[in-house]
Amino acid sequence: MKRSVFVFFVLVVVCAVFAQESVFEQPVLITSAGQSAGATMMKVLATKAKLQFTFDTLAKADLLTDNFKTIIIVVGASSKGLGAAGINIEQEVQRITELLNTAKDKGIKVIVAHIEGQSRRGKTSDQLSELAVPFAELVIITRAGNDDGFFTNLCDKEKKQLVIVDTTSAVQGILEKYFKAGD
Amino acid sequence: MTLPRLKLISLILVLCAAMVCIAAPLSHDVRPGYGVTDVKWLSDYHQALKGTWGDTRVYILEGEEPGANVLLLSGTHTNEIAGIFTAMIFIEKIVVKKGKLIVVPWANNSAATWGTVSYDNPESKMTQPNYITFTSQSGPRSVVVGSRRTNPLHQETDPATYTHVSGVQFPGYESRNLDRVHPGRADGNLTEQISYALFELVRKEKIDMVVDLHEAGTSSRLANMLVCNPKNLEMGAMAVLDLEFEDIQMKLEHSSEEFRGLSHREFGDHTDALSFLIETPNPSQDQNVKQPYTLDHPKFPLWKRVYTHLRTFIVLCNYLDDFVGRGIVFENIPESDAFESSAKFFMIYN
Numbered sequence: 245m246k247r248s249v250f251v252f253f254v255l256v257v258v259c260a261v262f263a264q265e266s267v268f269e270q271p272v273l274i275t276s277a278g279q280s281a282g283a284t285m286m287k288v289l290a291t292k293a294k295l296q297f298t299f300d301t302l303a304k305a306d307l308l309t310d311n312f313k314t315i316i317i318v319v320g321a322s323s324k325g326l327g328a329a330g331i332n333i334e335q336e337v338q339r340i341t342e343l344l345n346t347a348k349d350k351g352i353k354v355i356v357a358h359i360e361g362q363s364r365r366g367k368t369s370d371q372l373s374e375l376a377v378p379f380a381e382l383v384i385i386t387r388a389g390n391d392d393g394f395f396t397n398l399c400d401k402e403k404k405q406l407v408i409v410d411t412t413s414a415v416q417g418i419l420e421k422y423f424k425a426g427d
Numbered sequence: 428m429t430l431p432r433l434k435l436i437s438l439i440l441v442l443c444a445a446m447v448c449i450a451a452p453l454s455h456d457v458r459p460g461y462g463v464t465d466v467k468w469l470s471d472y473h474q475a476l477k478g479t480w481g482d483t484r485v486y487i488l489e490g491e492e493p494g495a496n497v498l499l500l501s502g503t504h505t506n507e508i509a510g511i512f513t514a515m516i517f518i519e520k521i522v523v524k525k526g527k528l529i530v531v532p533w534a535n536n537s538a539a540t541w542g543t544v545s546y547d548n549p550e551s552k553m554t555q556p557n558y559i560t561f562t563s564q565s566g567p568r569s570v571v572v573g574s575r576r577t578n579p580l581h582q583e584t585d586p587a588t589y590t591h592v593s594g595v596q597f598p599g600y601e602s603r604n605l606d607r608v609h610p611g612r613a614d615g616n617l618t619e620q621i622s623y624a625l626f627e628l629v630r631k632e633k634i635d636m637v638v639d640l641h642e643a644g645t646s647s648r649l650a651n652m653l654v655c656n657p658k659n660l661e662m663g664a665m666a667v668l669d670l671e672f673e674d675i676q677m678k679l680e681h682s683s684e685e686f687r688g689l690s691h692r693e694f695g696d697h698t699d700a701l702s703f704l705i706e707t708p709n710p711s712q713d714q715n716v717k718q719p720y721t722l723d724h725p726k727f728p729l730w731k732r733v734y735t736h737l738r739t740f741i742v743l744c745n746y747l748d749d750f751v752g753r754g755i756v757f758e759n760i761p762e763s764d765a766f767e768s769s770a771k772f773f774m775i776y777n
């Protein structure tokens with residue numbers, strides 16, 4: 245009896261610590277790092293998860309007023325997307341760097357997501373992931389984008405919490421879970 | 428007979444043959460089912476196409492109740508057979524209850540008139556087109572496997588460089604690629620006129636969504652991809668997420684700004700219609716292939732590619748109500764168990 249009470253107590257403590265680490269508040273800014281279609285997928289997922297968010301694939305640091313409590317950065321480099329936005333990769337790296345630094349200064353939490361699988365892995369996408377993950381409190385990826393363990397290794401190295409889901413649709417549930425605690 | 432005279436007679440013979448051939452575009456073994464309410468010609472939308480190899484059949488499936496108007500294109504590249512077999516399911520089996528579906532199974536009918544044994548430089552080794560023969564419920568039938576581009580004999584000699592209406596330049600042979608010449612020119616070359624006619628169709632029929640079915644090599648970045656005009660990217664994202672629940676994994680991408688002439692770009696930009704392009708993996712478009720088409724394959728059988736097209740198209744249609752305020756409703760969509768083997772799959776057809 246005593247023993248089970250103790251186990252229960254430990255569980256509660258663990259959960260409390262876990263929850264404390266994983267509270268994300270709204271409103272949310274959803275942006276892209278690399279201008280692939282992944283950000284639009286996140287927009288749809290956030291809508292389904294009923295998050296209060298602003299979607300701006302080209303959000304600049306000056307947009308980060310006190311309005312936002314969390315930024316979701318969706319990594320995925322697309323030359324088509326960059327071309328359509330009229331920017332090159334250097335400009336994109338600069339925008340993301342400024343955005344992340346401002347978020348850090350203002351205490352806005354960062355979630356980094358990679359949800360387009362193997363097709364959005366590659367030198368440029370990986371470079372953007374390496375740029376963003378050190379700022380993240382939570383990293384969400386789909387299993388298909390981690391065949392080589394890139395994100396596992398990166399999150400190990402940076403000591404970041406990593407959530408791996410099997411399908412992009414499952415990201416909706418992750419958003420519901422982590423943002424519910426913050427409501 | 429002297430050699431010059433022989434040459435002259437041959438030339439006259441060839442010209443006569445060509446003139447006789449101009450009398451009619453290529454016809455296909457398509458067996459419309461109860462859903463087809465009208466059959467038209469593409470030239471009904473652009474008179475100049477009549478009597479050319481660019482004319483092609485347009486199948487109308489109109490529901491009792493008005494709703495969304497949808498254009499389904501396949502055979503833009505006539506070697507990309509999964510799209511054609513998908514379009515034929517709609518013509519032969521599906522009934523529209525609400526809205527209107529217009530199907531053009533061989534969008535570039537001239538491209539269906541020739542085959543090739545070289546994927547990389549097809550015009551260097553032109554052959555007769557190939558035929559897929561299969562057994563349906565009614566017995567044996569066949570479907571042509573053509574080529575990627577307009578028959579060079581049906582159009583003026585390729586220019587050194589093809590200049591698209593936007594000013595963007597392509598290698599000359601792309602002047603015969605229907606998916607590079609959109610939105611076409613009313614007085615342009617044959618391929619541009621086919622494109623122009625399709626755009627006229629979209630305008631006159633007040634089309635809400637255009638979906639163009641394609642295939643790519645199995646290791647191509649494009650394989651299993653839904654390409655969206657930027658204005659309908661979000662609808663594409665919703666479809667891709669829904670398809671995951673059906674175990675269909677599609678990548679999502681938007682049209683490039685610089686790369687002009689493609690259907691998903693130009694229909695979306697030049698008309699009110701939403702515009703999508705679906706790509707499935709076709710082993711016969713891999714490099715160094717020997718077969719002009721692939722039916723059975725451990726990973727990429729035709730039935731699986733057709734199923735991907737069918738479901739992606741239907742899931743897109745399901746979102747029309749949300750995005751344009753008008754829906755389209757189908758009946759008699761084949762169940763997933765019809766897509767398990769070639770023999771079962773071909774029984775879908777009439």
Ligand SMILES: [Zn+2]
Binds near residue numbers: 503
């Ligand atoms: Zn194609």
